[in-house]
Amino acid sequence: MTTIDNIISDRGSKYAVSGAPCASEDEAKALIKDLCRTKKFAKATHNTWGLLTPEAPVKNDDGESGAGMVILRMLEREGLENHLIVVTRWYGGKHLGGDRFRHVQDAVRIYIEDLRGA
Structure with missing residues (x-):
């Protein structure tokens, strides 16, 4: 799995994005379990x-209501099938409101640009 760490920081919250080719929900869960073997991502x-x-x-x-749908919409827009994208957030103590969705979009955009070599 490819991880791009420390890509966004806002009011104490920090973001990373990870991804890998993936063909099923079971494979996705296994990849996420593997990602969370790293203490930083587990926490x-x-x-x-x-x-x-x-x-x-x-x-x-994963408790960030609506964020999964934001990721799916971006995958659909890009036509990127069979590829898992995970956006990780470490909460910094202050609510971000709607900005959290912008950060999820930015994280996915950064990953896709990296994937496509832009």
């Missing part, structure tokens, strides 16, 4: 993710 407040498969889209908000 994260949220590991939200999305995955487009030919069968159906799969997402998990």
Whole structure:
């Protein structure tokens, strides 16, 4: 799994984005479990993710309500199937309101640009 760390910082919250080729929900869960073997990611407040498969889209908000859908929409827009994207947030003590969705979008955009070599 590729991880791009410390990409966004806002009011104490910090973000990272990770991803890997992935063909199923079970494989996604295994990849996330592997990611969380790293203590830093295991202690994260949220590991939200999305995955487009030919069968159906799969997402998990991990307590960050609505974030999985933001990831899915971006995957759909890019036509990126069979690729898991995980946005990790470490809560910094202050609520971000709607800015959290902008940060999720920015994190996914950074990952996709890196993936495509932009």
